[in-house]
Amino acid sequence: MVKNIAVMASGGGSNFENLAVKSDFLNMKIKVLIIDSPEIYAAERAERLKIPCRIVNRQDFKSKREFEAGIMSALADFEIDYIVLAGFMRILSADFINCYENKIIxxxxxxxxxxxxxxxxxxxxxxxxxxxxxxxxxxxxxxxxxxxxxxxxxxxxxxxxxxxxxxxxxxxxxxxxxxxxxxxxxxxx
CATH class of the missing domain: 3.40.50.170 (Formyl transferase, N-terminal domain)
Incomplete structure (x- = not known):
């Protein structure tokens, strides 16, 4: 069964692209890339790979809780089995992690x-x-x-x-x- 994946990144996205290229081998589909700033090169990779990208800019939120709610809202648009972190440089809260227990790698x-x-x-x-x-x-x-x-x-x-x-x-x-x-x-x- 194909696994639906959300990748979260904060940088260039080379690991994201590597996973996208190998997605058939992995029996997975990257449904969305979530990035935490609009200036991240990973977004260009997503566009080239024709993978939806959602920007959840940390600067747009007053608190970590609101930022993570923004991520959850972006994820809600997709049926996700796992969240794969690929250079995501934010520490996720226990509340966020508990919502996706054993589903974040x-x-x-x-x-x-x-x-x-x-x-x-x-x-x-x-x-x-x-x-x-x-x-x-x-x-x-x-x-x-x-x-x-x-x-x-x-x-x-x-x-x-x-x-x-x-x-x-x-x-x-x-x-x-x-x-x-x-x-x-x-x-x-």
Whole structure:
């Protein structure tokens, strides 16, 4: 059965586009892209891919609660099975998460539980670890604390810079995220 997906993003949307390209393999349909600012390049990707895009601009709302109500209103226009976060740089409230319990999936650029939060790549690099990675997990009320679906290690080699590590992480994300989502959609998680 095809899964209907909403993707939420705050940036360039390369993971969104990667998932859109692989959607047939994943047996999913991206019904909508939700972005939190009108200046996000992901919107151009959605237009090119002919995927509906809804802008729920955080600046238009007085509170987080109102902002999340705006997201819920945008989602209500579509029959959604899962919400997939692809670089969505906002922390969702427990109330929002509870409305979609075990239906929100996130991609994080570290081997959780290490290096939680928005700077996972930079934090791992600056700490000096030799191994970091990518994690796909269900979202819960904590920050990057939900049940892990899958992980892949990325070796930090001598001579790597923050930029080369970021590129390695992104290439790993493009492989891991679709594979992890397939596990979820196939009922293997």
């Amino acid at each position: 996130n991609l994080h650029p570290s081997l959780l539980p290490a290096f939680k939060g928005k700077n996972g790549i930079e934090d791992a690099f600056n700490y000096g670890v030799k191994v970091t990675g990518v994690t796909v997990h269900f979202v819960d009320a904590g920050i990057d604390t939900g049940k892990i679906i899958d992980q892949t290690a990325v070796i930090i080699e001598d001579g790597d810079t923050l930029a080369t590590l970021e590129e390695k992480i992104h290439q790993t994300e493009y492989e891991l995220y679709p594979a992890a989502l397939k596990k979820v959609f196939d009922g293997r998680v």
